Amino acid sequence: DDVRSVGNGDLVVTVEDASGHKTTTVYPVTTLPTLLRPGEIEYNVAAGRKSSNYQLKKPFRDGESGTFWMGSVGYGFDSTTLNAASILHGKYQAGGVSVTQALGGFGAVSAGMNLSQAKYDNGDNKRGHSVSAKYAKSFSDSSDLQLLAYRYQSKGYVEFADFYSTDRYTRYNTKSRYEMRLSQRLGNSNLNLAGWQEDYWWMKGKATGGDVSLSTTILDGVSVFLNGSYSKRPYLD
Secondary structure, three states: OOOOOOOOEEEEEEEEOOOOOEEEEEEEEOOOOOOOOOOOEEEEEEEEOOOOOOOOOOOOOOOOOOOEEEEEEEEEOOOEEEEEEEEEOOOEEEEEEEEEEEOHHHOEEEEEEEEEEEEOOOOOEEEEEEEEEEEEEEOOOOEEEEEEEEEEEOOOOOOHHHOEOOEOOOOOOEEEEEEEEEEEEEOOEEEEEEEEEEEEOOOOOEEEEEEEEEEEEEOOOEEEEEEEEEEEOHHHO
């Protein structure tokens, strides 16, 4: 009972009896990573400066002026976890809350909402919100629906990663996104499938994509990993 899931995957539990015999059991983990044990508090605090320069010699030459602060806190109840997070910058502020609920044999579900405010050098302000929902479920010992997610963003919502005070236009301003991930164990191999779809406020058409990966072990310890991906975006046609 003192084992907390930190993500999707396998939880391997080995029990050794008095005679020294070990029994290993693999449990598929289908809880969302934000779940905490009852009474547990988790918090994070960070500070930094945003950069738009990819050169290592002067990484902050073209960055936003001023320091940003970000923090989050989560508290666990019996089968529910509440989380809150925020980002503070001189020209950008955002905050959000989410709740994650364990559903026992039915998996786990999470819902959240974020608010953002961005100020631009030309005097314009943008305010917006986003809402999201996630679901995780294990169908059997070898098959998991790792993530089924939906996210909606209003026209004025801006992610901090996309914020630049000199440019109020977010070129590919996402309106909504659907995402699904599946995992299947095949003996000593793992097969992962993912697919997603996005649409945008400022352009017609939808973007779609997916990827498939296979990992396995051969020749008594040699790991092999294969991966393929596909994407189609309307602004690249």
